[in-house]
Amino acid sequence: MLVRIAELADAAALLDLVREVENGTDWLLHEVEELGMDVTAMTRRMAQFLARGNCTVIVAEEHDARLAGYLFALGGHLAGLAHAVRINGLGVAPRARRRGVGLGLLRRLEAWAGEHGMRRLELKLMAPNEAAHALYLRAGFADEGLERSAYRVGERFVDALIMGKVLP
Numbered sequence: 001m002l003v004r005i006a007e008l009a010d011a012a013a014l015l016d017l018v019r020e021v022e023n024g025t026d027w028l029l030h031e032v033e034e035l036g037m038d039v040t041a042m043t044r045r046m047a048q049f050l051a052r053g054n055c056t057v058i059v060a061e062e063h064d065a066r067l068a069g070y071l072f073a074l075g076g077h078l079a080g081l082a083h084a085v086r087i088n089g090l091g092v093a094p095r096a097r098r099r100g101v102g103l104g105l106l107r108r109l110e111a112w113a114g115e116h117g118m119r120r121l122e123l124k125l126m127a128p129n130e131a132a133h134a135l136y137l138r139a140g141f142a143d144e145g146l147e148r149s150a151y152r153v154g155e156r157f158v159d160a161l162i163m164g165k166v167l168p
Helices: 008-023 031-035 039-051 101-115 130-138
Strands: 002-005 055-061 067-075 084-092 120-126 142-153 156-166
Touching: 002 101, 008 031, 008 039, 008 055, 008 067, 008 084, 039 055, 039 067, 055 101, 067 101, 084 101, 101 120, 101 130, 120 130, 120 142, 130 156
Parallel strands: 084 120
Antiparallel strands: 002 055, 055 067, 067 084, 120 156, 142 156
């Protein structure tokens, strides 16, 4: 498995993977579908992320060159927040789960953050997503807070866990 910074040429494959991941779980917002995102929009979004020094898109690529995982990370745009990077999306294809892909994406993000002078990683996830919570704990994130009824999933409201990791 190769974990690397995404390139604009990955946009179509990344869009397909995000759709696959979002449709395979209740614990992610269906952003691609709800926003009507197409390859042009994904390319534009990736270009915006990759153009900023404190944002990145990371992908995990299988040996057959298929994408198996992704991570979007967005740094703060104000000087007082520029040191912190928020994970805006992390997903792993169902066929690649429980094979270390998620942890590999997080380790690559941590290395990238260190290379770019970042001091903090942060994220928010749906509290019922126990697999994701366990992954983030394994990667050294700590629980920092709870937002009650932060997400609506179907007809029910679920809490959000806030997690963070301070880098050395």
